[in-house]
Amino acid sequence: MEITQLSIEAARSAVQERKTTAFSLAEAHYAEIQKEDGQIGAFLTLCKERALEQADRIDRMAAEGKPLPPLGGVPVAIKDVMSTRGVRTTAGSKILGKYVPPYDCTAVTRMEAAGAVILGKTNCDEFAMGSSNENSAFHPVRNPHDLGRVPGGSSGGSAAAVAADMAVVALGSDTGGSIRQPASFCGVVGLMPTYGRVSRYGLIAFASSLDHIGPLSKTVKDAAIVLQTIAGRDPMDSTSANVPVPDYVAKLQKPVRGLKLGIAKEYFGDGLDDEVRHAVESAIDKLKSLGCEVVPVSLPHTPYAIPTYYLIATAEASSNLARYDGVRYSYRAPGVKSLSEMYRRSRDEGFGTEVKRRIMLGTYALSAGYYDAYYVKAQKVRTLLTRDFAEAFTKVDAIVTPTSPTAAFRLGEKSNDPLAMYLADIYTVTADLAGIPGISVPCGTTREKLPIGLQILGKHFDEATILGVAHAYEQAS
Amino acid sequence: MKVTEKDVAYVADLANLELSGEERAGMLRDLNSILDYVDRLNELDTTKVEPMAQVSDRYGVSESQQGSERFAYASREDVVEGLRKSLPQEAALENAPDADGTFFRVPKVIER
Numbered sequence: 001m002e003i004t005q006l007s008i009e010a011a012r013s014a015v016q017e018r019k020t021t022a023f024s025l026a027e028a029h030y031a032e033i034q035k036e037d038g039q040i041g042a043f044l045t046l047c048k049e050r051a052l053e054q055a056d057r058i059d060r061m062a063a064e065g066k067p068l069p070p071l072g073g074v075p076v077a078i079k080d081v082m083s084t085r086g087v088r089t090t091a092g093s094k095i096l097g098k099y100v101p102p103y104d105c106t107a108v109t110r111m112e113a114a115g116a117v118i119l120g121k122t123n124c125d126e127f128a129m130g131s132s133n134e135n136s137a138f139h140p141v142r143n144p145h146d147l148g149r150v151p152g153g154s155s156g157g158s159a160a161a162v163a164a165d166m167a168v169v170a171l172g173s174d175t176g177g178s179i180r181q182p183a184s185f186c187g188v189v190g191l192m193p194t195y196g197r198v199s200r201y202g203l204i205a206f207a208s209s210l211d212h213i214g215p216l217s218k219t220v221k222d223a224a225i226v227l228q229t230i231a232g233r234d235p236m237d238s239t240s241a242n243v244p245v246p247d248y249v250a251k252l253q254k255p256v257r258g259l260k261l262g263i264a265k266e267y268f269g270d271g272l273d274d275e276v277r278h279a280v281e282s283a284i285d286k287l288k289s290l291g292c293e294v295v296p297v298s299l300p301h302t303p304y305a306i307p308t309y310y311l312i313a314t315a316e317a318s319s320n321l322a323r324y325d326g327v328r329y330s331y332r333a334p335g336v337k338s339l340s341e342m343y344r345r346s347r348d349e350g351f352g353t354e355v356k357r358r359i360m361l362g363t364y365a366l367s368a369g370y371y372d373a374y375y376v377k378a379q380k381v382r383t384l385l386t387r388d389f390a391e392a393f394t395k396v397d398a399i400v401t402p403t404s405p406t407a408a409f410r411l412g413e414k415s416n417d418p419l420a421m422y423l424a425d426i427y428t429v430t431a432d433l434a435g436i437p438g439i440s441v442p443c444g445t446t447r448e449k450l451p452i453g454l455q456i457l458g459k460h461f462d463e464a465t466i467l468g469v470a471h472a473y474e475q476a477s
Numbered sequence: 478m479k480v481t482e483k484d485v486a487y488v489a490d491l492a493n494l495e496l497s498g499e500e501r502a503g504m505l506r507d508l509n510s511i512l513d514y515v516d517r518l519n520e521l522d523t524t525k526v527e528p529m530a531q532v533s534d535r536y537g538v539s540e541s542q543q544g545s546e547r548f549a550y551a552s553r554e555d556v557v558e559g560l561r562k563s564l565p566q567e568a569a570l571e572n573a574p575d576a577d578g579t580f581f582r583v584p585k586v587i588e589r
Contacts, residue, residue: 379528435532
């Protein structure tokens with residue numbers, strides 16, 4: 001096996017046992033990036049100095065025979081919406097094109113404290129707004145399985161980096177499906193934890209009631225190890241929950257026999273590609289053969305999830321993105337004569353089309369006369385969508401669905417039709433609205449060898465169960 | 478058409494966006510198409526449904542606690558540098574497009 005194809009545990013043990021070094025692991029991944037990333041475009045910034053310093057620290061620990069922390073020497077990639085001290089952080093936007101944060105995101109701090117070697121920052125849709133990574137202000141990302149296709153979005157760079165062995169694991173963020181959908185398109189594992197499970201301190205905000213940080217990885221166990229590392233209360237984020245963190249890795253061994261898995265017909269309706277349907281149904285059969293019981297459940301408000309999401313997410317975004325004013329750290333248009341002109345021209349030149357579209361929609365939904373009709377209406381439907389899950393979870397332990405209605409689409413296929421692009425998130429947005437955890441795990445490929453993802457949704461703070469089901473499926477398939 | 482050219486201009490103004498003529502035409506088309514789609518929410522009767530702003534007041538807290546009590550765990554002493562040191566002035570100004578070493582510098586605010 002190539003040194004760039006190791007799991008977290010294999011990489012850490014190899015460094016611990018001095019079969020390789022953290023330095024060689026980092027160099028091997030940089031070599032892979034050098035070789036592959038010219039055509040894939042997964043990275044926006046590399047931070048080799050920081051990586052090799054950390055690798056050296058880990059190698060000295062190993063040389064002294066000290067036990068390495070759980071991610072000791074493991075090369076990782078970080079989505080460019082997470083702040084990294086001294087390393088440019090753009091959120092995929094021209095407006096932050098030169099921004100160098102003065103502090104680290106808590107998730108990044110925790111990854112490094114656990115020994116991870118941060119190789120660089122991954123490309124994404126601008127401010128995480130998109131489902132194809134074509135909204136990056138720098139360049140699109142191409143799917144490693146087919147360079148003519150998108151990797152999904154918005155964490156497309158993170159998914160592609162892991163899929164192409166340019167990183168062992170990556171962190172991404174999920175507001176409407178941005179970890180799970182690209183994981184599905186690129187054939188890797190993607191986990192969105194419960195809202196509040198992982199601190200967002202230092203995450204560049206898109207929609208604060210919906211933003212989550214989580215891992216993209218090659219195996220379910222790796223996702224569990226990363227979650228273990230980044231989960232838990234952080235005083236710097238008042239929305240991080242005061243809920244104990246269980247031993248996710250130990251719980252992977254818990255048998256899945258007897259678990260009740262819900263199947264909702266609303267996730268298997270019109271618009272679901274036949275090959276995806278077939279692959280997901282086969283995966284469900286596999287889970288049955290492992291002793292899971294399949295129970296029909298109803299999530300009747302599902303058809304209202306996308307409109308609800310696009311009102312709430314854009315309303316919150318219009319507020320969060322008001323901070324980009326050209327004064328403190330963002331791009332300022334040259335030659336402006338007044339403050340008002342500075343705001344307008346800086347934002348006009350700094351934001352891309354999709355970001356402006358969402359700011360406009362969100363501002364409209366919050367404006368006088370439309371607030372009740374759009375924003376409050378969406379908040380009420382959010383309550384209904386959340387109740388659907390609460391009801392279903394009185395009967396089942398987890399819910400199994402396709403992650404995305406199709407496999408990866410072609411670059412340019414949906415980029416001129418915002419509504420068609422939004423519908424790519426149809427099976428993922430509801431979990432963000434309800435704050436429940438979800439994981440996407442590979443479940444086969446199409447005839448054209450494009451990966452398909454199986455999504456498993458769980459109860460609040462019950463990541464252990466969905467990781468367990470995903471792990472059992474992965475081991476059996 | 479729900480949204481008119483005048484609405485687009487008004488909303489762009491609220492959002493501090495300029496938008497070129499071409500962009501405004503695109504916004505007009507896209508906002509109308511998205512709002513048409515969003516209209517399906519009106520099929521639902523929500524008169525007796527409470528709006529939901531976020532999920533974190535529902536989980537990880539005791540059911541017996543109400544209102545701000547639920548978030549008591551997130552509060553801290555109101556002291557200077559309670560959670561971390563403030564950024565040094567130099568670091569805080571480092572990313573500014575224009576600063577004079579003490580302040581952020583901006584174009585004239587008041588027109589005379």
